[in-house]
Amino acid sequence: MLITLRDFAAKILLTFLSRIDRKAYATFIERLCFFGNKDPSIKDFVTIVVRPKNNYQKMVALDSATEDxxxxxxxxxxxxxxxxxxxxxxxxxxxxxxxxxxxxxxxxxxxxxxxxxxxxxxxxxxxxxxxxxxxxxxxxxxxxxxxxxxxxxxxxxxxxxxxxxxxxxxxxxxxxxxxxxxxxxxxxxxxxxxxxxxxxxxxxxxxxxxxxxxxxxxxxxxxxxxxxxxxxxESVNREAFTSKMANKILVGEALIQKTxxxxxxxxxxxxxxxxxxxxxxxxxxxxxxxxxxxxxxxxxxxxxxxxxxxxxxxxxxxxxxxxxxxxxxxxxxxxxxxxxxxxxxxxxxxxxx
Known part of the structure; x- marks a missing residue:
């Protein structure tokens, strides 16, 4: 329940920030990474990649031969x-x-x-x-x-x-x-x-x-x-695969199994x-x-x-x-x-x- 509430709160906050200002959304995440990367108690460095979802019309196509x-x-x-x-x-x-x-x-x-x-x-x-x-x-x-x-x-x-x-x-x-x-x-x-x-x-x-x-x-x-x-x-769905994984598939077995x-x-x-x-x-x-x-x-x-x-x-x-x-x-x-x-x-x- 705690995880659900935390995720819900994060979604509300990020939605709020993104609607106020597009940069505020990215800046908020970047600040979290910035302070985390400076904290010696946190074991990993975290970097982010920001890509536009659909605002790419201003990008210019290269004049290269791609028709083939x-x-x-x-x-x-x-x-x-x-x-x-x-x-x-x-x-x-x-x-x-x-x-x-x-x-x-x-x-x-x-x-x-x-x-x-x-x-x-x-x-x-x-x-x-x-x-x-x-x-x-x-x-x-x-x-x-x-x-x-x-x-x-x-x-x-x-x-x-x-x-x-x-x-x-x-x-x-x-x-x-x-x-x-x-x-x-x-x-x-x-x-x-x-x-x-x-x-x-x-x-x-x-x-x-x-x-x-x-x-x-x-x-x-x-x-x-x-x-x-x-x-x-034959068919093997994700649930069956996960079940097999729980039983630990060997690499050698995976290489020779028919399916x-x-x-x-x-x-x-x-x-x-x-x-x-x-x-x-x-x-x-x-x-x-x-x-x-x-x-x-x-x-x-x-x-x-x-x-x-x-x-x-x-x-x-x-x-x-x-x-x-x-x-x-x-x-x-x-x-x-x-x-x-x-x-x-x-x-x-x-x-x-």
């Missing part, structure tokens, strides 16, 4: 603060030459369809699979594949696959990603045209083949291959597609090879990517290293790619998730 890169946003529409529609508006402002596709299972209202279509965004409505898979993986797979099929008809060669509950704020994002594709070419051009760049947020260093399912950038055919994974044959964590499903599938089934016998070596040859990593901060669903409090767990969910950040990946760092990837099959 499509943006695919997939997932359910986020109606709170018109998050998804405002994200689509932002992308059309920042990247006017890039075609944008929104692929969803949702039943959009006619007003939403009209508003999205008016932006010049292609809408794809998908049917919900009967079997939802592990943590709704089949739903994500359906919207991604249908969205990529629509992108394939646009005549582009590259694609950004992102989610409807995330937003890229950097105007340099496409230029940066295009440059990364050139700067770090694939070392296995017989299997793929280029690297697929993943977000480090859920691409892990101590959990082989655990690759980000939320964000990919690369040549269209490579991303299509990445997502050509068969659908999961498993979406991130592992994708990493394992792409590895076997490139190197054969036998490659899973040594997941650490295979993961290392993939990261050197065909996969790249970018950080959330490099794209200025906002994920308010989970990252309103963007705490970096990397300060707790070593731990099993250590992120494979850009600097770690570059060190691995260049051969300047050893033991970037580790594997303990008996480690608990």
């Amino acid at each position: 890169v499509a943006i695919l946003i997939q997932g359910p529409i986020v109606r709170e603060c018109d998050f998804t529609i405002n994200t689509l508006k932002l992308y059309k402002e920042y990247f006017p030459r890039s075609p944008v596709v929104f692929s969803t299972l949702d039943h959009l209202t006619q007003i939403e369809k009209d508003n999205i279509s008016a932006l010049g965004v292609t809408i794809i409505i998908c049917n919900k699979p009967v079997v939802t898979g592990f943590l709704n993986f089949n739903l994500q797979r359906e919207t991604v594949l249908k969205g990529l099929n629509a992108v394939n008809k646009l005549g582009v060669t590259k694609v950004i696959k992102t989610r409807s509950d995330q937003r890229i704020y950097s105007r340099f994002a496409i230029s940066f990603l295009n440059a990364s594709l050139i700067q770090f070419p694939s070392k296995n051009i017989t299997a793929c045209k280029g690297r697929i760049f993943l977000l480090s947020t859920t691409t892990l260093a101590n959990f082989p083949l655990h690759v980000c399912d939320m964000f990919q950038f690369g040549y269209l055919q490579d991303v299509v291959n990445f997502w050509s994974i068969p659908a999961h044959e 498993t964590i979406p991130e592992v499903s994708l990493g394992r599938f792409y590895a076997t597609m490139l190197y054969g089934e036998q490659s899973i016998g040594d997941p650490s070596l295979t993961y290392h090879r993939m990261l050197q040859e065909v996969i790249g990593v970018v950080d959330q901060g490099q794209l200025d990517l906002c994920w308010p669903k989970y990252n309103s409090f963007e705490v970096s767990q990397d300060y707790r290293v070593p731990w099993i969910l250590e992120r494979l950040t850009f600097e770690k990946w570059v060190a691995l790619y260049a051969g300047h760092a050893k033991k970037v990837i580790s594997f303990n099959p008996d480690a608990l998730i």
